[in-house]
Amino acid sequence: MRFTPRYIVVFIFPTLNFISCKHDIINVSSNYPKDTVFVVTPPVNTPPGTGTTVSDTVCFNTEILPLYVSYCGSAGCHDVASHREGVITTSYAYIMQGIRANNVSKSEYYTIIGDDMPPRSSPQMTAAHLASIKKWIEQGALNTNCTNVCDTTVFTYTGAIQTILSTNCGGCHGSKPGSANIYLGDYASTKAYVSANKSIFINSINYLPSLAVSKRMPPAGKMVDCKILQIQKWIDNGYPQ
Numbered sequence: 001m002r003f004t005p006r007y008i009v010v011f012i013f014p015t016l017n018f019i020s021c022k023h024d025i026i027n028v029s030s031n032y033p034k035d036t037v038f039v040v041t042p043p044v045n046t047p048p049g050t051g052t053t054v055s056d057t058v059c060f061n062t063e064i065l066p067l068y069v070s071y072c073g074s075a076g077c078h079d080v081a082s083h084r085e086g087v088i089t090t091s092y093a094y095i096m097q098g099i100r101a102n103n104v105s106k107s108e109y110y111t112i113i114g115d116d117m118p119p120r121s122s123p124q125m126t127a128a129h130l131a132s133i134k135k136w137i138e139q140g141a142l143n144t145n146c147t148n149v150c151d152t153t154v155f156t157y158t159g160a161i162q163t164i165l166s167t168n169c170g171g172c173h174g175s176k177p178g179s180a181n182i183y184l185g186d187y188a189s190t191k192a193y194v195s196a197n198k199s200i201f202i203n204s205i206n207y208l209p210s211l212a213v214s215k216r217m218p219p220a221g222k223m224v225d226c227k228i229l230q231i232q233k234w235i236d237n238g239y240p241q
């Protein structure tokens, strides 16, 4: 078989469109239903040096949603309960209220970042985070739900862990003192915290059922398994830098 699909697209929930499209959504330019979930399997696990193209699809579930949840959607800000200024950033449908597919400059939930939001006193997104969001909008702002997103042979801090933590935890634990006085914004602090609180940390990211819901991290939803595995390997191998 010489044919290898670059990625697989599956349409889920097509029958729910008529219910959910009743409300006014800013993004009217796209011609796919709002509840469509594109399940994408980027070939990122291909061993380096084999010449296989690595997908450049931006994964909404693992790259974009965690940023909006972590940096904008915490309690008191843009979660469902607080919905400051009517803005909620904790799901695809809510985020699309302020994003226009293929139109970065008209995507208010992108252009405001680093300008008014997040507030100066809160952790700020990095240039790399902004570049991901921009690219995602330019790719059509799809609800890409990726599996197979990690190369689990890579688990050094600079190779993987730093990005996982800044994307998923940075909005709350990325500037000092950090939520619950836990700062995970640099190598030394993260290593110090995790090594001193290993089981608390591991149980928390694994959503251990016996934990209080408020202790499961990140709060808006468990990370994909392969990212948790990368963190576990980083810990098991003595926190390689």
Ligand code: HEC
Pocket (backbone or CB within 6 Å): 069, 070, 073, 074, 075, 165, 168, 169, 170, 171, 172, 173, 179, 180, 182, 200, 201, 204, 205, 214, 215, 217, 218, 219, 223
């Ligand atoms: C939206 C904000 C937010 C995000 C995002 C977030 N945290 Fe937290 N984190 C908190 C808050 C608030 C607490 C205190 C919860 C409590 O004590 O009930 C906390 C507590 C913790 C604890 C202590 C849990 C315990 O049992 O005492 C750990 C460990 C932790 N976070 C790790 C992380 C990691 C790792 C990530 C990213 C993968 C993350 N957090 C993402 C807000 C956040």
